[in-house]
Amino acid sequence: MVEASRIFHTTLLPTFPLLHNNHKPDSHTFLTNFPRKRHGLLQVLHCSVSTENETATKTTPTQMTVPWGCDIDSLENASALQRWLSDSGLPPQKMGIEKVDVGERGLVALKNIRKGEKLLFVPPSLVITSDSQWGYPEAGEVLKQYSVPDWPLLAIYLISEASLQKSSRWSNYISALPRQPYSLLYWTRAELDRYLEASQIRERVIERITNVIGTYNDLRLRIFSKYPNIFPEEVFNLETFKWSFGILFSRLVRLPSMGGRVALVPWADMLNHNCEVETFLDYDKSTKGIVFTTDRQYQPGEQVFISYGRKSNGELLLSYGFVPREGTNPSDSVELSLSLKKSDKCYKEKLEALRKHGLSASFHQMAAAASNKTNVKKDMKYPEIEEQALQFVLDSCETSISKYSKFLQASGSMDLDITSPKQLNRKMFLKQLAVDLCTSERRILFRAQYILWRRLRDIRSGELKALRIFDSFRNIFK
Ligand SMILES: C[S@@+](CC[C@H](N)C(=O)[O-])C[C@H]1O[C@@H](n2cnc3c(N)ncnc32)[C@H](O)[C@@H]1O
Numbered sequence: 001m002v003e004a005s006r007i008f009h010t011t012l013l014p015t016f017p018l019l020h021n022n023h024k025p026d027s028h029t030f031l032t033n034f035p036r037k038r039h040g041l042l043q044v045l046h047c048s049v050s051t052e053n054e055t056a057t058k059t060t061p062t063q064m065t066v067p068w069g070c071d072i073d074s075l076e077n078a079s080a081l082q083r084w085l086s087d088s089g090l091p092p093q094k095m096g097i098e099k100v101d102v103g104e105r106g107l108v109a110l111k112n113i114r115k116g117e118k119l120l121f122v123p124p125s126l127v128i129t130s131d132s133q134w135g136y137p138e139a140g141e142v143l144k145q146y147s148v149p150d151w152p153l154l155a156i157y158l159i160s161e162a163s164l165q166k167s168s169r170w171s172n173y174i175s176a177l178p179r180q181p182y183s184l185l186y187w188t189r190a191e192l193d194r195y196l197e198a199s200q201i202r203e204r205v206i207e208r209i210t211n212v213i214g215t216y217n218d219l220r221l222r223i224f225s226k227y228p229n230i231f232p233e234e235v236f237n238l239e240t241f242k243w244s245f246g247i248l249f250s251r252l253v254r255l256p257s258m259g260g261r262v263a264l265v266p267w268a269d270m271l272n273h274n275c276e277v278e279t280f281l282d283y284d285k286s287t288k289g290i291v292f293t294t295d296r297q298y299q300p301g302e303q304v305f306i307s308y309g310r311k312s313n314g315e316l317l318l319s320y321g322f323v324p325r326e327g328t329n330p331s332d333s334v335e336l337s338l339s340l341k342k343s344d345k346c347y348k349e350k351l352e353a354l355r356k357h358g359l360s361a362s363f364h365q366m367a368a369a370a371s372n373k374t375n376v377k378k379d380m381k382y383p384e385i386e387e388q389a390l391q392f393v394l395d396s397c398e399t400s401i402s403k404y405s406k407f408l409q410a411s412g413s414m415d416l417d418i419t420s421p422k423q424l425n426r427k428m429f430l431k432q433l434a435v436d437l438c439t440s441e442r443r444i445l446f447r448a449q450y451i452l453w454r455r456l457r458d459i460r461s462g463e464l465k466a467l468r469i470f471d472s473f474r475n476i477f478k
Pocket residue numbers: 072073102103104105106178181182250251269270271272273274319320321322323324
């Protein structure tokens with residue numbers, strides 16, 4: 001499948017649209033029309049959220065969970081989901097939901113499955129999109145008036161339906177969702193600083209958390225505070241938003257054959273990721289359902305996988321909260337930060353060149369711009385400065401490696417600051433994820449270091465040879 005057909009695509013974030021439109025409805029109309037009380041609220045969530053701009057630096061010492069969903073490995077609710085889906089039009093399946101070694105719960109082959117076979121066939125009526133009907137239509141009406149974009153709209157939809165419990169048509173689906181997805185949105189700033197200090201992913205997580213908090217604050221200010229009966233704070237608060245965004249990041253699908261629509265696809269979202277698998281979910285026009293086509297055969301009892309896209313281990317951790325086993329991800333990569341000194345005479349020009357070419361641009365141009373040389377000739381020939389540029393990247397690589405090594409060494413004896421067994425499990429889990437990520441990123445840097453070092457050695461030995469030839473010619477002429 002083409003690049004654009006990747007599922008669980010997350011590039012909407014970190015720039016997912018915040019609400020900045022001015023289509024404000026007449027709030028009186030809404031208040032007089034829809035002041036009804038929400039029914040079916042379970043427990044009240046005790047959490048305080050300030051109106052000031054919160055950033056990822058604010059942390060909650062204890063992790064709060066939402067009063068819906070289930071334990072991440074619960075099969076009971078998943079079986080109820082399967083029964084409900086069958087009753088609601090999902091055709092008989094060749095896979096069943098089971099506890100699995102990779103990914104807690106997953107879909108496992110019940111029969112022989114051939115390579116090239118189409119599976120699933122989830123009908124559009126069982127898919128959640130921004131057009132889905134609201135169990136509490138008043139909420140949908142208000143959001144429509146404000147033209148709330150897809151991501152925040154779906155986040156609100158999920159919370160709204162979850163709060164309706166049994167009266168939501170999605171109650172079986174929501175009950176089978178994890179109460180606390182493995183999302184980095186739940187990591188505190190202290191945990192990020194402690195465990196991900198060496199990795200560039202830390203910045204991406206902070207940016208993402210800031211975006212989610214910003215979106216929530218924006219919605220609260222512009223909409224929720226104006227319709228407190230429709231969007232009560234006991235239901236629509238930062239904790240429930242973290243949950244719903246955690247669910248969206250780890251389960252939302254982009255369907256290329258439906259014009260790139262984003263959707264939650266019950267049942268299909270029980271499929272786990274395998275880095276070697278090359279098959280994606282999409283809408284199949286001929287069967288009018290969400291399908292994927294297997295790229296290998298499966299025996300009964302084997303877990304069936306799809307691909308969440310060719311992502312690095314860092315990106316997989318960022319959106320899905322897991323790091324693949326070491327050496328199993330052919331798409332793994334690491335970001336190396338190259339700093340440009342402000343004291344550099346050509347700081348502006350170099351910055352401009354970096355901006356123009358970006359990190360994915362030609363290595364020579366990028367490295368030349370980042371090489372901290374104090375002047376850049378207009379007709380600069382890259383080979384002339386190749387050695388310096390390579391040395392600069394090598395130095396940055398080594399600085400980064402030493403940060404990883406420091407963390408990995410310290411992780412063995414890291415004091416986890418634990419007050420309860422539950423916390424111990426959590427901290428051990430986070431630490432393990434960070435160790436796995438840092439080990440894989442450092443391994444890539446070691447390889448890069450070796451390649452850079454060899455290239456430099458070749459350049460230098462070439463130069464030495466040229467110098468020796470030059471010297472012998474000089475001697476002859478002498
Ligand atoms: C779309 S859901 C898949 C179903 C999920 N396992 C469940 O039980 O609900 C995505 C989540 O599954 C887990 N997952 C998927 N692939 C995985 C893998 N290769 N290794 C570990 N966890 C995985 C992660 O927790 C991820 O956030």
